Amino acid sequence: MHSARIPVLAFVDIETTGSNFERDRITEIGIKTLTNTEVIEWESLIDPETFIPQNIQRLTGITPDMVSGQPTFEELALQFKEELEDKIFVAHNARFDSGFIASSLMMEGHHPQPIPMLIDFYLGQVMPLSSFRYVSTLCDLVAFL
Template identity: 45%
Template sequence: MYAIVDIETTGGDGAARITEIAVFRHDGQRIVDFFHSLINPGIYIPPFITRLTGIDNAMVADSPTFCDVQDAVRALTKDAWFVAHNARFDYGFIKREFGAIDEYFQRDLLCTVQLSRKIFPGLRSYSLGNLCESLEICIENRHRAHGDAEATVRLFEKLLMHDQQKLIPINFFE
């Protein structure tokens, strides 16, 4: 199983918090479960983040906190590889959110940036937008968790299909 994740945040520093999360649970063939939610970060969303993501303070005011959605995130990522584009970024934020509720969160990581560099060498860029353009993957709602996670699912499926070197672990948790 693979949990393909994308988050949006209030920024990139240590004080930043999650504003949106999407998790697709994938069995290597297809999506088997899905979760998406805006998240009330409990802190101010800066204007430059709102310009990038379209997520503003009013949108998240009545949204659940991470604590409210933790069960869904835990369940969808349990016994699965944590897959994301720049995986350490998304994983770091989620791990920190679980830490804030005194829970140790650990998953094995697969980064689609690193895998793409090995499976599709020589591309001009490995940013999600440029990589998807090169591989003809449509991204709807760019810089939103659902849209970017869905594009990462399609990218991951292409990586699985073209993984001649067997870089992607299969049947790890069976």
């Protein structure tokens, strides 16, 4: 008997220094990978090596002191790329997050494969988007289904 392969889902959330793919940088990455047998969590603050505007600090809660001494995106790029390979990308704002990630990877010389995406809008309307807690809730909902 042949069982169907269940797709592996990567629930992703990033925080950035702004919305410009060329100028701004990633300050935090959270990934919860859901397979048919386990949930794997991967999360890291990232030193953006640039200024974090006050409005972004208020929005994300991420300050320069929090990212000082953390790995840079360059140091994490290959690991991050591997965390997303062969998975379906799930995020509240998947086009922004995946575009920002792809742009950041390309700046480091990596060429990410196209990422199949699921986009969640509904949950974000009923729950505050508080980074990894939001991703955890999405993952729990899919596991329940």
